[in-house]
Amino acid sequence: MLSAGKSPGSNFPAIFDEVASIGAQPGEGVTRLAASSEDGMARSVFANWMAEGGARIAHDAVGNQFACFEWAGKDAPWIFAGSHLDTQPRGGRFDGSLGVLAAGYAARDLHADFLAGCLDPIRNLAVVNWTNEEGARFQPSLTGSAVFCGALALEDALALQDVGTVALRDALAAIGIDGENGEVPPQPEAYIELHAEQGRKLLEAGRRIGIVEGTWAARKTTIKWTGRAAHTGPTPMADRRDALLAAALGIVAFEAAVASSFPHLHRSAARLVVEPNSPNVVVDRATVWFELRGPNAEDLDRAWQLIVPAFKKAAEDTGTRMEIAADTLRAAANMETALLALVEETARTRGFEPLTMHSVAGHDAVALQNSGIPSALIFVPSVDGIAHHPEELTQPEDVEAGLVVLTAVLRRLSEGGCHAG
Amino acid sequence: MLSAGKSPGSNFPAIFDEVASIGAQPGEGVTRLAASSEDGMARSVFANWMAEGGARIAHDAVGNQFACFEWAGKDAPWIFAGSHLDTQPRGGRFDGSLGVLAAGYAARDLHADFLAGCLDPIRNLAVVNWTNEEGARFQPSLTGSAVFCGALALEDALALQDVGTVALRDALAAIGIDGENGEVPPQPEAYIELHAEQGRKLLEAGRRIGIVEGTWAARKTTIKWTGRAAHTGPTPMADRRDALLAAALGIVAFEAAVASSFPHLHRSAARLVVEPNSPNVVVDRATVWFELRGPNAEDLDRAWQLIVPAFKKAAEDTGTRMEIAADTLRAAANMETALLALVEETARTRGFEPLTMHSVAGHDAVALQNSGIPSALIFVPSVDGIAHHPEELTQPEDVEAGLVVLTAVLRRLSEGGCHAG
Numbered sequence: 001m002l003s004a005g006k007s008p009g010s011n012f013p014a015i016f017d018e019v020a021s022i023g024a025q026p027g028e029g030v031t032r033l034a035a036s037s038e039d040g041m042a043r044s045v046f047a048n049w050m051a052e053g054g055a056r057i058a059h060d061a062v063g064n065q066f067a068c069f070e071w072a073g074k075d076a077p078w079i080f081a082g083s084h085l086d087t088q089p090r091g092g093r094f095d096g097s098l099g100v101l102a103a104g105y106a107a108r109d110l111h112a113d114f115l116a117g118c119l120d121p122i123r124n125l126a127v128v129n130w131t132n133e134e135g136a137r138f139q140p141s142l143t144g145s146a147v148f149c150g151a152l153a154l155e156d157a158l159a160l161q162d163v164g165t166v167a168l169r170d171a172l173a174a175i176g177i178d179g180e181n182g183e184v185p186p187q188p189e190a191y192i193e194l195h196a197e198q199g200r201k202l203l204e205a206g207r208r209i210g211i212v213e214g215t216w217a218a219r220k221t222t223i224k225w226t227g228r229a230a231h232t233g234p235t236p237m238a239d240r241r242d243a244l245l246a247a248a249l250g251i252v253a254f255e256a257a258v259a260s261s262f263p264h265l266h267r268s269a270a271r272l273v274v275e276p277n278s279p280n281v282v283v284d285r286a287t288v289w290f291e292l293r294g295p296n297a298e299d300l301d302r303a304w305q306l307i308v309p310a311f312k313k314a315a316e317d318t319g320t321r322m323e324i325a326a327d328t329l330r331a332a333a334n335m336e337t338a339l340l341a342l343v344e345e346t347a348r349t350r351g352f353e354p355l356t357m358h359s360v361a362g363h364d365a366v367a368l369q370n371s372g373i374p375s376a377l378i379f380v381p382s383v384d385g386i387a388h389h390p391e392e393l394t395q396p397e398d399v400e401a402g403l404v405v406l407t408a409v410l411r412r413l414s415e416g417g418c419h420a421g
Numbered sequence: 422m423l424s425a426g427k428s429p430g431s432n433f434p435a436i437f438d439e440v441a442s443i444g445a446q447p448g449e450g451v452t453r454l455a456a457s458s459e460d461g462m463a464r465s466v467f468a469n470w471m472a473e474g475g476a477r478i479a480h481d482a483v484g485n486q487f488a489c490f491e492w493a494g495k496d497a498p499w500i501f502a503g504s505h506l507d508t509q510p511r512g513g514r515f516d517g518s519l520g521v522l523a524a525g526y527a528a529r530d531l532h533a534d535f536l537a538g539c540l541d542p543i544r545n546l547a548v549v550n551w552t553n554e555e556g557a558r559f560q561p562s563l564t565g566s567a568v569f570c571g572a573l574a575l576e577d578a579l580a581l582q583d584v585g586t587v588a589l590r591d592a593l594a595a596i597g598i599d600g601e602n603g604e605v606p607p608q609p610e611a612y613i614e615l616h617a618e619q620g621r622k623l624l625e626a627g628r629r630i631g632i633v634e635g636t637w638a639a640r641k642t643t644i645k646w647t648g649r650a651a652h653t654g655p656t657p658m659a660d661r662r663d664a665l666l667a668a669a670l671g672i673v674a675f676e677a678a679v680a681s682s683f684p685h686l687h688r689s690a691a692r693l694v695v696e697p698n699s700p701n702v703v704v705d706r707a708t709v710w711f712e713l714r715g716p717n718a719e720d721l722d723r724a725w726q727l728i729v730p731a732f733k734k735a736a737e738d739t740g741t742r743m744e745i746a747a748d749t750l751r752a753a754a755n756m757e758t759a760l761l762a763l764v765e766e767t768a769r770t771r772g773f774e775p776l777t778m779h780s781v782a783g784h785d786a787v788a789l790q791n792s793g794i795p796s797a798l799i800f801v802p803s804v805d806g807i808a809h810h811p812e813e814l815t816q817p818e819d820v821e822a823g824l825v826v827l828t829a830v831l832r833r834l835s836e837g838g839c840h841a842g
Contacts, residue, residue: 199657229809234782252666259658266653270653278809293654
């Protein structure tokens with residue numbers, strides 16, 4: 001309970017700042033890649049803070065952390081709230097951490113109320129930190145939540161390799177996560193995630209709370225061009241099969257084709273691995289991670305029909321070979337209507353008129369919703385829409401609004417609101 | 422002396438194979454980057470082999486190794502022969518190693534003759550392994566020879582950093598090279614380097630021995646585009662400043678402009694560093710290493726006038742900032758005429774009609790010649806012209822031809838031929 005006279009964010013900055021300092025470099029934001037030693041430190045800080053607040057800590061075999069408040073007994077249903085503590089390289093302080101720590105803060109508050117007899121729960125609550133949401137170190141993203149939902153096999157997830165060919169299994173073992181530990185709660189009846197918007201719609205509308213009704217579809221495709229290593233000096237130009245030139249042609253053609261025919265789609269080529277990447281060796285292999293995002297999968301398919309021939313032409317023009325190394329489609333999702341209504345009503349009773357909106361980015365809530373777990377995603381504003389950048393910022397009064405609404409929603413859900421058991 | 426009944430390559434394959442195995446992976450060629458632990462191992466094997474053959478071993482502060490045969494006394498002039506033991510990533514077995522080990526083999530042979538009273542030297546001989554010829558790990562290339570010549574300051578060389586920001590100074594210290602050790606010989610009166618051609622001219626002409634009369638000019642330019650990190654999902658397309666798209670436009674424009682206006686120039690973009698290089702972050706910084714090579718510097722300058730506006734346009738079209746991070750010109754060089762005549766005559770007396778030719782690639786011999794040390798570069802054929810690739814090959818009979826000619830040239834030089842003292 002947000003007791004009278006107590007500012008809702010009063011203790012929040014301390015734990016938030018503590019986690020934000022792990023992996024931070026001056027001017028370079030926060031680099032806390034999944035299953036790195038920094039991630040391990042953040043996990044410990046989170047677990048200790050939750051244990052101090054009365055939670056029992058568990059983790060599953062892919063490293064998802066659960067801080068469990070078993071208020072309603074061993075057999076009672078569960079609700080989950082959380083997000084992720086991993087970041088992009090040179091990422092921001094809010095993305096993910098805000099959702100985990102705000103849920104933790106709300107849960108500690110509710111637990112204090114429970115101990116004081118001021119909470120009447122019929123559901124248990126777990127605060128969750130999902131593993132490798134960002135997909136910066138290991139692809140695909142949303143790894144932990146996808147495994148929890150059964151959308152990704154545990155063994156496949158643990159076998160994912162980073163660029164240094166370290167498997168997720170070994171990276172987790174290096175930070176002390178080797179198989180399941182403690183009793184992991186079952187699939188919840190609802191999942192709530194608070195997240196920074198990463199856009200400007202809330203600021204433009206002058207609102208503090210956004211409620212996501214649906215998310216865009218995303219097609220993520222990895223294209224590999226293979227040429228042949230050769231000396232950049234004497235090798236005759238006609239003999240060269242330059243995979244980097246192919247990749248550059250592919251990136252340029254991709255942007256030009258989508259921009260002219262499907263300008264409303266968001267598109268990017270943001271990761272490129274070049275081998276051997278020496279100034280004096282014609283590039284042997286170039287692998288590019290492309291993304292295409294739009295309101296529905298049909299548009300992505302139509303754009304795809306345009307793009308693949310351009311990638312093939314880049315190969316033909318350079319004498320290289322092109323292959324599709326990975327191609328995944330994340331469908332557009334609609335979030336749970338009943339849960340949205342509960343969040344909307346709760347926000348209003350707390351004095352915040354919410355903005356109903358779509359999310360372009362994927363979040364763990366999308367992975368859970370797509371697997372049948374009713375989920376809600378609550379947004380708070382991002383200054384200038386800045387995301388995945390050191391300058392990412394959510395203003396303190398917006399953080400507070402998010403905390404107030406999240407806490408009130410979790411209270412209602414634990415006491416039986418919505419889909420009540 | 423190549424004694425009667427003794428095959429000139431008789432012991433050569435053993436040491437050559439031993440060095441070629443250091444850093445080798447099946448199907449992946451040899452990766453023995455400058456000042457790596459593999460380079461350290463190759464240096465030890467070389468030093469031990471030369472010491473067994475009667476040499477005194479020394480190295481200078483940038484790690485150039487000298488196996489010294491002081492036949493003519495402390496104050497006598499020197500000749501050098503050698504090349505480099507570092508390789509490209511996934512490089513070949515011959516590039517560099519052939520020149521060092523063939524020189525070592527010839528020197529051991531001549532030393533045996535000296536001990537037997539069959540050599541009458543007026544010059545000393547040092548077999549040299551130059552540090553970081555390849556420029557794969559540290560840029561620029563030809564580092565060790567440039568420092569020896571005075572063309573690059575020692576402190577600047579030692580401060581060069583690899584992609585992991587390890588300084589050459591520290592990389593050398595890690596393999597036991599910390600300052601000069603032993604007495605390093607003075608600048609020589611001549612330098613001879615045997616190298617694989619890395620082209621097909623010798624094979625096409627049906628010759629076993631090439632004599633390089635001149636080398637092409639090379640302009641090596643590093644361009645950095647700086648954009649702004651942002652989320653690849655929600656960030657509006659109009660707000661993006663995508664440094665990888667800028668780099669791709671730059672690479673495509675570079676190739677198109679040079680191919681259409683200066684088709685005889687060799688050009689490449691072979692190294693690209695992308696930051697932060699995460700699939701979900703619009704690229705903040707992209708740095709590309711471009712090379713342009715041609716018979717003379719004037720052509721390179723004219724092409725450059727065409728290219729720079731294209732690089733700037735790539736920045737304008739993407740809202741990024743472009744800067745020239747490095748720009749070096751290696752002038753075309755003519756090798757030493759008197760020395761060429763000696764090599765030519767020697768080759769003929771040994772039954773090989775040499776092909777006089779140009780080299781497109783830079784070699785340590787070019788660095789020395791450009792600094793006023795009379796130098797000769799002898800080529801032996803490369804099968805299919807393959808270079809900087811695991812399949813690089815010089816046939817045994819061509820290696821033998823190179824050994825015979827190199828040994829005979831070093832004998833003549835040590836006994837006073839050419840520029841005789």
